[in-house]
Amino acid sequence: MKIYLGKYAITYSRNRYYLNIRQVWTHGPHKGKERLVNFAQYTTISELTNRILMLDVNRADIKTLQQLSDRVELIAKEFAGKLKGAM
Numbered sequence: 001m002k003i004y005l006g007k008y009a010i011t012y013s014r015n016r017y018y019l020n021i022r023q024v025w026t027h028g029p030h031k032g033k034e035r036l037v038n039f040a041q042y043t044t045i046s047e048l049t050n051r052i053l054m055l056d057v058n059r060a061d062i063k064t065l066q067q068l069s070d071r072v073e074l075i076a077k078e079f080a081g082k083l084k085g086a087m
Contacts, residue, residue: 003082009036010048016041017048049079
């Protein structure tokens with residue numbers, strides 16, 4: 001399983017979910033190709049989901065509870081759609 005969410009990619013292997021950061025090689029023989037750099041690993045999908053929400057909300061310019069609610073809902077819909085397609 002591999003799910004792309006913006007600058008992140010989620011992979012699954014041996015009962016663990018991996019949160020990876022998508023990066024592009026800037027030099028060397030693989031210049032211009034994408035690579036996944038392991039950021040963290042989780043044993044449950046709920047832990048992974050919480051972390052994705054926290055990372056995205058922390059980097060967004062959110063000033064009100066309504067903006068927070070809208071952002072969480074948007075991320076949840078995007079993730080649920082991609083997760084459903086990957087299973």
